Amino acid sequence: MIHLLLVEDDEVDVMNVRRAFKKNNITNPLYVANNGLEALAMLRGDADAQAVPPQRRLILLDINMPKMNGIEFLRELRNDHDLRMIPVIVLTTSNEDRDKVEAYNLNVAGYILKPVTFASFVEAIATLNKYWTLSEIP
Template sequence: MADIGSSVDILMVEDNANDEALTLHELHKYHLTNRIQVVRDGQEALEYIFCTGRYATRDIKEQPHVILLDIKLPFVDGLEILRRIKQDQRTRTIPVVMLTSSREERDLIESYRLGVNSYIVKPVDFDQFKESARTLGMYWLLLNKPPKAA
């Protein structure tokens, strides 16, 4: 985990330690894990993104290049976090990728309605999972040119 306050490439909001470990394992393989911040629930995610509470000392201008967001989270769910990010002028340009177990169409539709940048269903098949993690990292960190944060 990166130090508080320092710039990170990826913010990963994931309450499942297994999924976290698997994702990190794959990202690590492609040397993408050096600047990754993991938070375990919705509330912490909001505090991190909006620099409040535990992360009050963080600079809001220093935002990750991409946020990986699970939908089912303790305290505040992923869709709510997405809504807050996309409503706020300071954070709306951060690319958000839903990385979730949910295959429900309504979650997918709601996510896109709220302005998600990508929606990826976590596959059970590990080979597929690896592929997802790899392309995800490559695309959002290496290929995608984010707009300058406001």
């Protein structure tokens, strides 16, 4: 079982991910952080945050967020000895080339633009589910 951490500040997008998981019968535990700072606290098991179990973790990351955006979060994650190996898939509306280049420079496993329609979004989540099911995540 893979523990999925969704780092997303938009409540509608969080709801869409939950709905897409349900449509695809994805039963992996889903943890939600509203920004990069909250996500780091959850990953590090800080006392005041809901902890994400330390094994078999995958992060779905938005880029545009308050407090600590996705790129800042990736930099911090990759500089943390205990967290740097966690696979990250960017799931965002940002089609900026600089964001894509920076994300890949920080070793993301993928960069996916959020589809406009819900049906396309469900398909994208189904594809991601196949990916993480086949991946050997420690």
